[in-house]
Amino acid sequence: DTGVSQDPRHKITKRGQNVTFRCDPISEHNRLYWYRQTLGQGPEFLTYFQNEAQLEKSRLLSDRFSAERPKGSFSTLEIQRTEQGDSAMYLCASSLVSSNDGYTFGSGTRLTVV
Amino acid sequence: AQSVAQPEDQVNVAEGNPLTVKCTYSVSGNPYLFWYVQYPNRGLQFLLKYITGDNLVKGSYGFEAEFNKSQTSFHLKKPSALVSDSALYFCAVRDINGYGGSQGNLIFGKGTKLSVKP
Numbered sequence: 001d002t003g004v005s006q007d008p009r010h011k012i013t014k015r016g017q018n019v020t021f022r023c024d025p026i027s028e029h030n031r032l033y034w035y036r037q038t039l040g041q042g043p044e045f046l047t048y049f050q051n052e053a054q055l056e057k058s059r060l061l062s063d064r065f066s067a068e069r070p071k072g073s074f075s076t077l078e079i080q081r082t083e084q085g086d087s088a089m090y091l092c093a094s095s096l097v098s099s100n101d102g103y104t105f106g107s108g109t110r111l112t113v114v
Numbered sequence: 115a116q117s118v119a120q121p122e123d124q125v126n127v128a129e130g131n132p133l134t135v136k137c138t139y140s141v142s143g144n145p146y147l148f149w150y151v152q153y154p155n156r157g158l159q160f161l162l163k164y165i166t167g168d169n170l171v172k173g174s175y176g177f178e179a180e181f182n183k184s185q186t187s188f189h190l191k192k193p194s195a196l197v198s199d200s201a202l203y204f205c206a207v208r209d210i211n212g213y214g215g216s217q218g219n220l221i222f223g224k225g226t227k228l229s230v231k232p
Binding site: 006035040042044048093103104105108110 | 223
């Protein structure tokens with residue numbers, strides 16, 4: 001296991017299109033998190049899963065955003081009807097619920113909406 | 115609500131000199147505190163954490179941080195900076211007694227850009 005993988009690394013899309021990102025966490029990690037990072041800011045929490053259950057969603061996560069983790073392994077984050085304000089780095093992280101350690105982050109997916 | 119403040123947008127240090135990157139936090143209960151580093155176009159890498167115990171914690175790449183409960187601070191330090199330390203540094207906090215108990219999410223500061231000149 002080489003860590004948290006995110007795909008794609010970069011995505012350019014036209015405003016109004018739908019996009020989907022994938023995250024593969026560390027295999028034994030039961031927690032999976034999505035964060036969004038814009039230029040000059042720290043990562044902002046979007047949502048997290050424990051196994052397949054989505055336990056918390058930030059108010060930042062509008063109705064156009066949806067996340068799934070159907071089998072408690074990989075997760076997808078979909079943005080519908082993209083807007084220019086959605087342009088950001090989308091970071092995925094994973095952890096063990098029983099651990100006091102920090103999260104292991106993936107390299108992120110950079111979304112540019114034109 | 116929990117929050118993290120990194121008062122400096124940028125810290126400039128000469129190579130070989132000591133560095134400090136400041137962080138203060140606010141939580142309703144006891145904090146778990148973390149430092150992460152981010153290189154360009156990369157994800158965040160874990161540096162060190164404070165959970166309990168000794169107030170001075172040591173982490174990766176020669177970094178250390180001191181937890182000060184009375185000042186609610188967790189400043190990152192290194193005795194001798196390297197040019198390769200130049201990166202974005204993020205402080206993060208999790209409130210172990212707040213929402214979700216120990217399951218609370220990490221809240222990040224806005225980051226401090228560290229620039230180490232030769």
